[in-house]
Amino acid sequence: EVQLVESGGGLVQPGGSLRLSCAASGFTFSSYSMNWVRQAPGKGLEWVSHISSSSSTIYYADSVKGRFTVSRDNARNSLYLQMNSLRAEDTALYYCARDNWDFDYWGQGTLVTVSS
Amino acid sequence: QAGLTQPPSVSKDLRQTATLTCTGNSNNVGNQGAAWLQQHQGHPPKLLSYRNNNRPSGISERFSASRSGNTASLTITGLQPEDEADYYCSAWDSSLSAWVFGGGTKLTVL
Numbered sequence: 001e002v003q004l005v006e007s008g009g010g011l012v013q014p015g016g017s018l019r020l021s022c023a024a025s026g027f028t029f030s031s032y033s034m035n036w037v038r039q040a041p042g043k044g045l046e047w048v049s050h051i052s053s054s055s056s057t058i059y060y061a062d063s064v065k066g067r068f069t070v071s072r073d074n075a076r077n078s079l080y081l082q083m084n085s086l087r088a089e090d091t092a093l094y095y096c097a098r099d100n101w102d103f104d105y106w107g108q109g110t111l112v113t114v115s116s
Numbered sequence: 117q118a119g120l121t122q123p124p125s126v127s128k129d130l131r132q133t134a135t136l137t138c139t140g141n142s143n144n145v146g147n148q149g150a151a152w153l154q155q156h157q158g159h160p161p162k163l164l165s166y167r168n169n170n171r172p173s174g175i176s177e178r179f180s181a182s183r184s185g186n187t188a189s190l191t192i193t194g195l196q197p198e199d200e201a202d203y204y205c206s207a208w209d210s211s212l213s214a215w216v217f218g219g220g221t222k223l224t225v226l
Binding site: 061097101103107109 | 151153155160161162163166167168172202204206213214215216217218219220
């Protein structure tokens with residue numbers, strides 16, 4: 001069974017940093033691209049970042065470019081999102097999603113709240 | 117990054133048919149189509165249809181997707197109470213090198 005479990009969310013002050021993790025199991029993690037997608041409270045889905053299976057191709061949404069860094073460790077079956085210079089508008093539930101041409105599996109999400 | 121356009125809400129009667137739309141442009145929906153996701157309150161999204169209009173394993177045949185030009189559609193037949201949810205479309209935008217989502221359609225089953 002495919003499982004994606006996010007962690008690392010929490011309350012952080014504006015300008016602060018957080019590192020999110022996504023632990024994958026039930027599939028060959030190293031064979032799939034992965035994505036981060038976020039959802040602000042009561043709002044729709046917003047794509048954040050994409051990383052290919054070998055980390056050779058990485059994309060970011062304009063809203064996070066230069067502040068967020070996506071990475072992965074295929075040996076540990078884990079995906080990461082380093083978030084720096086956080087803003088109030090980054091407050092959201094952050095999901096990791098497997099990229100099988102489309103987003104076919106999602107985790108439960110980890111909540112990031114940016115507030116003073 | 118510009119998103120895809122979906123109507124904010126659709127209401128239909130039980131056992132009727134609902135058709136949800138998603139409009140993009142030639143760089144996204146018109147290029148490779150749109151996927152459809154269903155999200156119930158408090159739960160993560162669930163993939164209903166790939167961009168090639170195929171359903172993942174386990175998805176009911178009541179859900180069918182299609183595309184005409186830059187507009188993708190999701191048709192849900194025989195509406196059930198459990199179909200009440202938010203529905204999102206997603207597409208890869210080749211000019212932006214980015215994934216784009218629609219704003220979501222809240223489907224109410226009366």
